[in-house]
Amino acid sequence: xxRGTEVSYNIFFRNGVSEEPCNAETSCYQADxxxxxxxxxxxxxxxxxIKDKVLQVTPPNKKYAPVTWLGILVNGGADVTVYDNTYxxxxxxxxxxxxxxxxxxxxxxxxxxxxxxxxxxxCGGADYCAGDKFYKSMRQYGYDTHPWSSAFPExxxxxANPPKKKNGKNWYCANERSCPVAAWNQTFVCNAxxxxxxxxxxKAVWPTDDISQESGDAVAGINVPRRNEALIERxxxxxxxxxxxxxxxxxxxxxxxxxxxxxxxxxxxxxxASQSLNNCKEGTRRGASRLDLVGINxxxxxxxxxxxxxxxCDPCDDDNVECAPRxxxxxxxxxxxxxxxxxxxxxxxxxxxxISSSDQQxxxxxxxxxxxxxxxxxxxxxxxxxxxxxxxxxxxxxSEWCPETCDFCPEGCNNCVVKPLYKIYxxxxxxxxxxxxxxxxxVNSPEQCWEQCKEEYKFVxxxxxxxxxxxxxxxxxxxxxxxxxxxxxxxxxFDLPGQC
Numbered sequence: 001x002x003r004g005t006e007v008s009y010n011i012f013f014r015n016g017v018s019e020e021p022c023n024a025e026t027s028c029y030q031a032d033x034x035x036x037x038x039x040x041x042x043x044x045x046x047x048x049x050i051k052d053k054v055l056q057v058t059p060p061n062k063k064y065a066p067v068t069w070l071g072i073l074v075n076g077g078a079d080v081t082v083y084d085n086t087y088x089x090x091x092x093x094x095x096x097x098x099x100x101x102x103x104x105x106x107x108x109x110x111x112x113x114x115x116x117x118x119x120x121x122x123c124g125g126a127d128y129c130a131g132d133k134f135y136k137s138m139r140q141y142g143y144d145t146h147p148w149s150s151a152f153p154e155x156x157x158x159x160a161n162p163p164k165k166k167n168g169k170n171w172y173c174a175n176e177r178s179c180p181v182a183a184w185n186q187t188f189v190c191n192a193x194x195x196x197x198x199x200x201x202x203k204a205v206w207p208t209d210d211i212s213q214e215s216g217d218a219v220a221g222i223n224v225p226r227r228n229e230a231l232i233e234r235x236x237x238x239x240x241x242x243x244x245x246x247x248x249x250x251x252x253x254x255x256x257x258x259x260x261x262x263x264x265x266x267x268x269x270x271x272x273a274s275q276s277l278n279n280c281k282e283g284t285r286r287g288a289s290r291l292d293l294v295g296i297n298x299x300x301x302x303x304x305x306x307x308x309x310x311x312x313c314d315p316c317d318d319d320n321v322e323c324a325p326r327x328x329x330x331x332x333x334x335x336x337x338x339x340x341x342x343x344x345x346x347x348x349x350x351x352x353x354x355i356s357s358s359d360q361q362x363x364x365x366x367x368x369x370x371x372x373x374x375x376x377x378x379x380x381x382x383x384x385x386x387x388x389x390x391x392x393x394x395x396x397x398x399s400e401w402c403p404e405t406c407d408f409c410p411e412g413c414n415n416c417v418v419k420p421l422y423k424i425y426x427x428x429x430x431x432x433x434x435x436x437x438x439x440x441x442x443v444n445s446p447e448q449c450w451e452q453c454k455e456e457y458k459f460v461x462x463x464x465x466x467x468x469x470x471x472x473x474x475x476x477x478x479x480x481x482x483x484x485x486x487x488x489x490x491x492x493x494f495d496l497p498g499q500c
Contacts, residue, residue, distance in 0.1 A: 003041030003079070003152050007033060008326070009290050011264045012049045012071075014253070019055050021064040021099075028065045028101070028213075029111070030056075031073035038181050040077030041152065045084045045326070046288050048264040049107070052195075053246050054090045056099035068213055069100040071107040078180065079154050081187040082108055082204075083328050084288035086271035088194040088242075089201050094376055102211050105198060107191060109205040110183045110231075111214055112224045134181065135160045154185060175221045177229075183207075184230045190334035192237040192271025192283045195244075199367035199376075202236040210373070235273075235334040237283035238367070241491060242270060243475060258295065262498075265291040270495045273336050280336035287322035369393070369401040377402035422450050422460070425488040425496070430463040431475035432500045439469040450489040462489040 012032035022028035032049045035042060049071040056067050071087045074080050089105035096103070138160035142148065149155050159178035173179035186204070193201035205211055206227040207218035220226045244252075244263075252259045268291055273283035293299045293315050300321065301313035316323035365377035371393050380388045380402050389399040389406035399406035424446050437459075439452045449464040453471035461472040464487040477500035480486055490496070 003155075005041065006043045006045075006326075007047065008043070009046045010048075011261065011291075012047065012051070013260055013264075014050060014053050016051070016069075019057060021057050021059050022067050023064060028067050029070060029073050029109075030067045031070040031109075033072045035072075035074045035077055035080075038076040038078075039074065041079045041154075042074075042077070042081070044072060044080070044082045046290060046324070048086045048268050048289050048291070049088065050249070050260075050264065050267065051087070051089045051105070052244075052249055054100060058097045058099045066099060066101040068102075068109065069105045070109050071105075073109050073111060074183070074186075075111045076181065076183055078182065078184045078186075079152075080110075080183075080185075081328075083187070083190045083332070084284045084324060085191045086194060086268050086284060086289065087191065087201055088267050089198055090246075091195065091197045092199055092376075094197075094378060095374070101213055102200075104200045104211070106200045106203055106205045106211070107193060107236075108188055108203075109212065110186060110207065111212075112183055112207040112218055138180065157185075174223050174225055182225050182230075184225055186231045187332060188231065188233045188236065189332045190235045190273070190282075190284055190328065193239040194267050194270050195239040195242045197367075198239045202238045204231060204233050204236075206231060232332060234332070235282050237271060237273070237277065240270075241494065242267075243494065243497070248476070261291065261294050264289070265294075266495065266497070273334050275336060281334050283334060285324035285335055288324040290316075290323050292321060293323075365402045365404045369398075371398065377405045381405040422462075422489050422492055423494075425490065427482055427484060427486070428488050428496060429478035429481035429483065429499070430465070430470070430486050430488055431461045431472040431490075432477055432479040433461075433472045433474045435459070435473035437471050439471060442467075443469045446487045446489045460491050463487070464489065 015032050016030040032051060033044065033047075051069065051071060054069065059066055069089065071085070071089070072082060085107065087107040089107070090100070092105075093100070093103035138158070143155050143158070143160060157177055158180040159176075160180065174182035176182075177184055188204040191202065195201070200211060207214045207224045208220045208227060209215060212218070218224045249263070252263045268284070268289035271284045272286050272288070273280040277283065299315050300318045301315040304313040315321055367376075370376055371379065371388075371391070380398055385406065389397070389402065389408065391398045393401065399408035402408075437457060439449070439456055441452055441456070443449045443452050443464070444467075446462070446464040449469035450460075450462045452469055453459045453462040457471050457473070459471040459473050461475040463470040463472070465485055475490065475494070475497060477497050478488075479500045481499055
């Protein structure tokens with residue numbers, strides 16, 4: 001086990017990009033962090049994983065398998081805590097041929113190690129017999145005595161004296177909390193996925209889940225622990241619209257390390273919890289990635305560390321630096337503020353966004369819906385929509401799964417959320433892009449300006465200045481910040497980019 005290991009505050013950028021298909025006889029997992037052979041006891045937090053680009057080819061024949069595309073893979077380990085991480089994976093392939101398993105990515109997967117396959121002649125795999133060296137090592141080093149049990153109290157939960165092999169078969173212990181080789185005590189909370197059309201990106205995948213490659217071998221309570229008994233999963237933020245594409249990230253990659261760090265910082269901010277989203281109960285804590293310390297002259301301790309060592313200075317003690325604590329607050333609760341308290345009101349507030357008075361109830365399609373495990377809400381809306389919406393799947397009408405596509409959103413529908421379409425900003429400058437156009441129709445307000453941009457050009461970045469309405473197709477940076485006469489109208493889920 002890797003007990004006590006902490007993997008924190010890293011940027012993983014486009015790892016695993018390859019054009020080679022995966023041999024189906026080998027492990028076809030592609031993860032930024034891959035913990036193998038029952039490695040356990042790790043804390044994984046504050047990392048930003050950028051894994052948006054897939055070059056793997058679709059498997060040419062049955063000798064090859066789709067790659068499971070992940071941020072984090074734990075192959076059977078127990079006592080793993082994953083929190084405050086941000087993941088930007090590829091968009092779902094939906095109905096297109098896919099080189100990645102299930103056509104979708106996920107941030108975290110527990111694969112169950114070797115607990116599926118019993119060795120009938122010798123002790124091995126993860127169905128260990130009493131005489132196996134794994135248990136011998138635990139007993140030899142006194143896992144349940146000081147200093148080990150003092151540093152890691154969860155070790156007292158385990159039993160290193162399993163029953164002997166019976167009837168020529170190994171002992172399956174995954175149904176017992178005392179089994180040290182099964183995936184018990186998993187915590188996956190307060191993480192964030194970035195980007196829409198990524199239905200599984202914010203989820204923890206369990207071996208018995210339909211979306212796991214191992215669902216055919218995993219049996220809950222027999223060779224893997226039951227999900228609801230072994231996994232704590234909550235407060236993980238699903239992806240919203242984000243203004244980057246594979247092509248624009250290609251440009252960032254060519255610009256070098258400084259540009260990549262700034263991009264990672266924008267992703268981390270987009271993943272933070274907010275008051276407007278479930279009262280700060282979904283997403284990472286503010287300053288969780290500590291990326292404000294990265295870059296030239298950004299770390300106030302750099303000089304002291306050089307001459308006096310790391311113990312001489314803590315950069316998080318600086319008033320100008322915002323760091324989330326290393327550990328989660330009590331109860332594994334997510335929070336907007338570092339200490340778990342409500343976000344404070346600034347003493348000198350700056351003009352913030354105002355919510356449009358024309359806010360309307362928006363229906364959202366359920367991203368987990370797959371009709372007959374194959375077809376999503378986009379398929380429903382392509383043709384014969386009325387007929388498809390009236391079909392049933394898992395005891396619910398398709399219209400209840402896809403209320404936006406089917407124009408179905410009655411009172412009490414749990415897929416309806418009151419969500420503004422846009423925010424209005426003052427003194428925040430305008431989106432500076434060559435696609436800038438003026439509307440043909442005269443408008444009289446920022447609200448009308450945004451609606452007109454959508455109607456005339458299908459653009460969602462608008463500027464209302466001196467009674468004139470301008471529309472922009474993209475918004476990578478802002479100019480003329482601080483100008484009182486400029487009013488910007490931007491999508492509600494859009495995070496303001498930096499100045500040009």
